Amino acid sequence: QIIFDMRPMSLDDLGLEPALRQLISKMRERGMLDASIAVEGEEQKLAKYAEVSVFRIIQESLNNVSRHAGVKKAEVRMLYTASALAVTVRDEGKGFDPEAEPEFEAPEEEDFSDERDVNDAASRNSYGQYGLLGMRERAAIIGAEFNVLSEPGKGTCIHLRLPFRPNVLAAERDSGR
Numbered sequence: 001q002i003i004f005d006m007r008p009m010s011l012d013d014l015g016l017e018p019a020l021r022q023l024i025s026k027m028r029e030r031g032m033l034d035a036s037i038a039v040e041g042e043e044q045k046l047a048k049y050a051e052v053s054v055f056r057i058i059q060e061s062l063n064n065v066s067r068h069a070g071v072k073k074a075e076v077r078m079l080y081t082a083s084a085l086a087v088t089v090r091d092e093g094k095g096f097d098p099e100a101e102p103e104f105e106a107p108e109e110e111d112f113s114d115e116r117d118v119n120d121a122a123s124r125n126s127y128g129q130y131g132l133l134g135m136r137e138r139a140a141i142i143g144a145e146f147n148v149l150s151e152p153g154k155g156t157c158i159h160l161r162l163p164f165r166p167n168v169l170a171a172e173r174d175s176g177r
Helices: 002-006 009-013 016-029 048-069 121-127 130-141
Strands: 034-040 073-080 084-091 145-150 156-163
Touching (some): 009 016, 048 073, 048 156, 130 145
Parallel strands (some): 034 073
Antiparallel strands (some): 073 084, 084 156, 145 156
């Protein structure tokens, strides 16, 4: 499981969509989340760095639904157009106010001796929300637009739009799976 979490081999072997289907299947088997996935349009092979980033953003979005939304259902939609990949991850959970989202704030003195584990979700929230910040950073690195639409009581929709530029699409040598 640790190896899969670091870099799912199915991403290299099979591609983005099958790796996401495998992730969703594993989450369902563990009772974490019952998600669906729909893919439309003609798949474009992405450069590996872009593919990993899109996978990780979707993975973190689904983890956030499982941990925070108060529901066990989500839907992932991927739309390939001639110029971009659009991804949405939607849930009908409790939602939140994205404007009130706290950013990372370390304690004034870097004393982590109070037994809070920054790898634990509950403890992470006391230091700020790494999940959304990490997704935003990944999106920026690959030149994608990232938006969070949410309201308390009305669920959450994560939207990612990755324009196809030459460096985002897989080169001939990069596409041999």
